[in-house]
Amino acid sequence: MGKNGYKIIGTRPIRHDGVDKVTGRAMYGADIHLTGMLYGAILRSPHPHARIVSIDTSRAKALPGVRAVVTAENLPKASDKMADLGESVVNLRDASNNVMAYGKVLYKGHAIAGVAAINIHIAREATRLIDVKYELLPHVTSVLDAMKDGAPILHEDMKTRSLGVETDKVSNIANHFQHKKGDPDAGFKQADVVIEREFTTEMVHQGYIEPHNATAMWNEDGQLTVWTSTQGAFSVRDQLAELLKISVSKVKVVPLEIGGGFGGKINAYIDPVAALLSKMTGHPVKIVMGRDEVFEGSGPTSGSYIKVKMGATKDGKITAATAYMVYEAGAYPGSPVGAGAGCILTPYDIPNVQIDGFDVCVNRPKTSAYRAPGATNAAFASECVVDELAEKLGVDPLDFRIKNAAKEGARRPDGPIHPRIGCVETAEAIRKHPHYTAPLERSANGKLRGRGVASGYWFNWNGGRSAISVTVNADGTINMLEGSTDIGGTRPSIAMQLAETIGLRAEDINPKVVDTDSIGYTDVTGGSRTAFGGGIAAHATGLALIEEMKNRAAKVWDVPAEEISFADGVFSYKDDEEKRADFKKLAGQIGGTGGSVVCHVSTSPDGSGGGAFATHLVDVEVDPETGKVDLLRYTAAQDVGTAIHPSYVEGQIQGGVAQGAGWALSEEYIYNDQGKMTNASFLDYRMPTALDLPMIETVLVEVPNVAHPYGVRGVGEVPIVPPPAAIANAVYRATGVRMKELPMSPPRVYKALAGSGKS
């Protein structure tokens, strides 16, 4: 029995796909094997910036076992239009050029050509036989350098858009936008204390275990089928249709199980190449990236430069804040600076705000979404300044946050008004948590310990399309199709909401993620929308099933349908004991009352509903001799709306913290001065393991989302937002040194301590 009067919501049933996953039965992209299948490999640029003078594929084509070679010449000429192909709107020409470079290569690892051969060894060998002549160009990998006059220009025809207007200036700055509220100058004048600080963060990768993969079969009748690991089968379908210039109805995308995505499995990289190779050869073609290709040729998230200025009065009210945010877009425009700017100051109700965002191209892979895109960089900057401000004012950092916290009715810096949200509640939950009042014992071995807090915000995408199609079996169980790929428990979380609505158990629902031919259009599993939007569809499906079951019961019981009631999982007619049945019992009685009971629902919520807030608390230990930071204890409080399956909510929070900790302490793309990433492997790109992390304690704060029938709020993204700032604040309390660069890796921390005489 769950809480709040729910029977199913709030319980912890075993996930439907659990046994398949732990026994190895689950089908991932690399498990696909088709008769006559060929293997594909991609040739990638060794240079960060160069003009392609010529590509000679003749030697590659002549290699025995090679069946086809494709380059950008084989892709239809893309138009220069913007299209919504997933979580964001992209320029189709850019998307096409990122699939295979046309004219120029813009980063090391940029795909240039694809080969299909009878095995992967021949395919890889053939890529080395493709002769590409390059004219090398100067490159730039730092955003601040890229913004300078005279910087190497990635796109000679790209004009800077500034405050909503396209200028004549050609630069690497794709876009400069601004959010403004009140009068910041006046606000700073009211302040007793004003602090301004600069922060930098490095490019990091989502680090999903499973590399990108795609197997394509382009049939003689023009039907293209692609099996792939993706967060959005329909998004891949749209991308394939646009990039290959074929109708969506000619494309079927079959989403397989996904070995991690975190935002990085929305864009299609190799799918169109596999499709073209299949079309040319008449065979299915499978491409699986290597780990180096994942790092260098997929979509990590932006490094950034952020300057935050904040002022407050002696009694602890923030009067004004400004943020100047510059994000790496990578090779093509489209960094998450917009999202970052929408999140950076949102946990606070500040009367005077100005936020400037800059989307800047650099010779790095095109960035893509990564769990609360842009918000982690942003919170690192703003939450460190908030901490410093509280310290300067002599106020407890949680009290300071609570005093200034955003509440229902406050206006966000980016415009909208907050509905009922749980921002204050998360800070209060940490303040009253035993961890916060527990003494922080001194280290016995001369290491330095400190405790830090930080808050964070993520919008949550309370919209998007979700479809559910169900059939009722004679035993009262339900087969449920959904279009949302399951990246973190989508099957149980949606099934449980359907079960709750109609009075079944979670185990009575058999959820299945199906291909794009088999369900209504469903937007990506991303933006923390899926348990929310899929749940709304499931609830609507449940209501429709109840109506239809009443109609069937009416025939069986020979009474008017409108006089049958449904309550507590039981259909009944007045007080007639003969005319009472729960869903299962009734399902067994309605044979012969028509076809089977079926329902197909597609919903698209209006986007209203509140965002997600979190407040984290961390104890760290810093080794002054090496600069290494260890996490001793971690507690994360989060407004989760209504926790459908608390174990998965906790898991999402723990996973987000783990990724945030990696971003904070060790993960980064390291570029050398030739513009080449030097650590494109899991050995050299250091992600935290279980040995690096303490148990992450979670506190589920439940402030129901007003826009959802069960109060569900997206939970998957916001937990990655506070960790770097919380850890930096803890490092400060331990060492007295404020870290302003991510990652706070041993060399950086050691240098900072040395610079301040602390080591």
Add this chain to the structure above:
Amino acid sequence: MGKNGYKIIGTRPIRHDGVDKVTGRAMYGADIHLTGMLYGAILRSPHPHARIVSIDTSRAKALPGVRAVVTAENLPKASDKMADLGESVVNLRDASNNVMAYGKVLYKGHAIAGVAAINIHIAREATRLIDVKYELLPHVTSVLDAMKDGAPILHEDMKTRSLGVETDKVSNIANHFQHKKGDPDAGFKQADVVIEREFTTEMVHQGYIEPHNATAMWNEDGQLTVWTSTQGAFSVRDQLAELLKISVSKVKVVPLEIGGGFGGKINAYIDPVAALLSKMTGHPVKIVMGRDEVFEGSGPTSGSYIKVKMGATKDGKITAATAYMVYEAGAYPGSPVGAGAGCILTPYDIPNVQIDGFDVCVNRPKTSAYRAPGATNAAFASECVVDELAEKLGVDPLDFRIKNAAKEGARRPDGPIHPRIGCVETAEAIRKHPHYTAPLERSANGKLRGRGVASGYWFNWNGGRSAISVTVNADGTINMLEGSTDIGGTRPSIAMQLAETIGLRAEDINPKVVDTDSIGYTDVTGGSRTAFGGGIAAHATGLALIEEMKNRAAKVWDVPAEEISFADGVFSYKDDEEKRADFKKLAGQIGGTGGSVVCHVSTSPDGSGGGAFATHLVDVEVDPETGKVDLLRYTAAQDVGTAIHPSYVEGQIQGGVAQGAGWALSEEYIYNDQGKMTNASFLDYRMPTALDLPMIETVLVEVPNVAHPYGVRGVGEVPIVPPPAAIANAVYRATGVRMKELPMSPPRVYKALAGSGKS
């Protein structure tokens, strides 16, 4: 443009699965390959009737590479209850015992045990190492012998059911039933001519090209998935659930393309065995029958003994008729004698009728459905008598049929009243066909030529459940899921009815046959119900889509939905030229008006609607020196209701005639006196090839079915009914000898001619 005001119905688009099938891409059961898959083989009884004393599997289990061996002991004990598991109701204990024999074997080829091994060679070798001790019993393979007192009894506990009452008598007669109308004795007294004749037919097989196959994966979490070639995925699901005693919701059946079924791919033979072997080994297990196993271990149709008596007045009115029909059930009760008895006299409106049917067990494979089950045997008997009666009365056989033909309002011998039917129309179509009046030229080489006609009837199952689930793409095309496996053009025939309803082209619909988790319960593709019932679901789906599209248009156009009209494929609001759009155009305009447009419909027509009638005309040439009969010309007229896709309707008729001709002339199970089939291969079981048949001309008579919105009538079964009788009547006109045995193979014809001094 089609006829009768239809735009799509009546046209001949390329079938959706055409390219896949001609290029070899289509996935059939034998194409399945799963990681870690094992191969299964079945041990079958070498004896027609024996008690199983013991089964020792130890030597088989010890063979290296063998992973598991199962026998009936591994099947759950089946209850003695009747269950509807497909096209007919079966006894579960019998069904279980037919999957693997328990206690006794009842026919040569009866499955006894299953083996799973790492390859098929080891699996087969292991079956030979299973030591079965038998106590041989006397056997009986002839129905007339089986009915005699003192015959070997197959089921010692089976009591004969007689005229609706269970008697105390133990015999091989499972059931004797009777249809009676009027007073036959009085009717015969009114007759001027009375004829009584006896007929026998031999057991024949559907002869589908693809053998039975099943691949099962029984997962650790209790979920069983079976990939198989079947006419009814839900029927296989039900059978697996009942025979393995698990919930239907634990079973998913994935129907693959089917290489022919004709009624024989409804019962599950090897599927439960593959499932048990998978459960025991933890691996997927695939079993594919050999051709000998298909003949000896699947479900052919009954041989039969039929006596028909018929009387008519001088002016050509039939006054009375009786039929005494004895059908082989095979090893377990359930021959199609019931259907045969319901069809035998139905083309005629005869005032006094008595039909006695007997379902008799013999030591042969359990029979199953075969295209118009039981009706072909029946028509062979009745239509030969009708021909002889017409001849005796000196009346043209077509005129005689037309004069006595069943019409709307007439009562069928089995009870129901005919609605509007096309019986007379088919006879009239043949009478006015150039073939009927063309002179039959004499053979130049002494062979004998003759022309014969016969009519036939099949009920058509105007009921059963069908489900359709659709999603509308942004380009206005539609993805359509259906539960009906496609054995003869189901995809185009259902898609065309949806296209007609909503004003799209057939090519705009993308039909897909899906697994049992993915669509509402759908009854078997059988009984000639699918184009009818699936079409009703498609029509209902179209109407629902139109309503939803009106709702969406109302939002886009900002007008009330109820004032939007849909006609000629165009949605419009009054005369407003701005507010007009066809389905495709509108589909492109409704983004943002809600989720995607989806619909899931399940329908179950009430079974009303008329049956199918056919009249066939054939010219034969008989070689008196060998007894070989060649078909020179063949014309088949059939009431097809409304021909949705005329090419496939013609194809169904041609295919039915080809099978009927094989049954008539060459096909038969030949048993030796040890009760063993001696011709269990396609070399020895002689099916007609293209070289054996003339072009079969078809005449589509369209008398719309009153129970269907487009007048659709099942067309697939009745064409097999008239051929044996028509050919026998033609042989008589050629030779003066009336053949009363099927097949009319050269030895039988030669013997008959010799007996009458004609050769």
